[in-house]
Amino acid sequence: MAIRNIIRMGHPTLRQRARAVTAEELAGGTLAPLIEDMIDTLHQAGGIGLAAPQIDVPLRVAIIEIPGGRSRYGEIPPMPLSVFVNPVIEVIDPATAGYWEGCLSVPGLRGFVERPQHVRVRAQDLDGRPIELKLRGFLATVFQHEFDHLDGTLYIDRIKDRTQLVFEEEFERYVQVPP
Numbered sequence: 001m002a003i004r005n006i007i008r009m010g011h012p013t014l015r016q017r018a019r020a021v022t023a024e025e026l027a028g029g030t031l032a033p034l035i036e037d038m039i040d041t042l043h044q045a046g047g048i049g050l051a052a053p054q055i056d057v058p059l060r061v062a063i064i065e066i067p068g069g070r071s072r073y074g075e076i077p078p079m080p081l082s083v084f085v086n087p088v089i090e091v092i093d094p095a096t097a098g099y100w101e102g103c104l105s106v107p108g109l110r111g112f113v114e115r116p117q118h119v120r121v122r123a124q125d126l127d128g129r130p131i132e133l134k135l136r137g138f139l140a141t142v143f144q145h146e147f148d149h150l151d152g153t154l155y156i157d158r159i160k161d162r163t164q165l166v167f168e169e170e171f172e173r174y175v176q177v178p179p
Contacts, residue, residue, distance in 0.1 A: 001036040003044045004055035009106045011056070015152040018051075018058040020086050026128045031061065035083055035126060038063050047104045049142055051149035054105050060086045062146045066139070076138050084131065087123035087147050091116040092134065099141050100171065101155040110171040112164035113155050115144050 007013060025031060034057060042050040042063060052061040061083070068078025098114040119140045121133045135143055145155055159165055166175060 001033055001040055004037050004041045006054050006104045007056050013053050013056050013058055014105055016058055017152050018053050018060045018150045020060050045104050049146040051146050053149050060150045064146060083126045084123040087121055089147055090120040092120055093118035101145055103155055106154060108168055110166055110168055111156055111159045113158045115141050
């Protein structure tokens with residue numbers, strides 16, 4: 001369909017709580033063009049997740065696609081392209097671990113964020129069918145990061161130690177340990 005503009009930190013939509021998708025919107029198929037645009041935008045940007053508010057659409061919709069394999073985060077299980085409508089996250093175990101996160105809406109920066117590492121996700125797919133996933137580790141972090149966008153929260157809001165916010169170039173030079 002179309003590649004949309006990814007809005008950046010400072011745009012007011014990124015700080016709003018997105019509204020829930022109604023049953024009528026879901027049943028009527030009106031989300032399909034939005035999802036197609038989100039997929040095109042995600043692929044063009046080279047990301048692994050995108051929330052509708054990041055393209056200035058304040059709806060509780062996110063997509064995630066993780067190729068899996070070896071990365072700077074270790075071995076990551078793949079996640080096929082998936083659509084999550086009106087998602088809710090429940091923390092199963094509050095034990096945390098941290099990852100260096102980046103964001104398409106906060107380009108050029110990385111920050112170290114600690115998040116719970118065992119969560120349950122409940123949502124609907126594009127056809128209105130229920131989804132329930134239990135996630136651990138990096139995948140739990142990815143989902144929390146993306147779904148935070150639906151509540152107007154950016155990963156930088158979750159950084160406890162502000163010295164752990166760096167430009168990507170310096171991250172690659174001074175922080176990142178080669179895989």
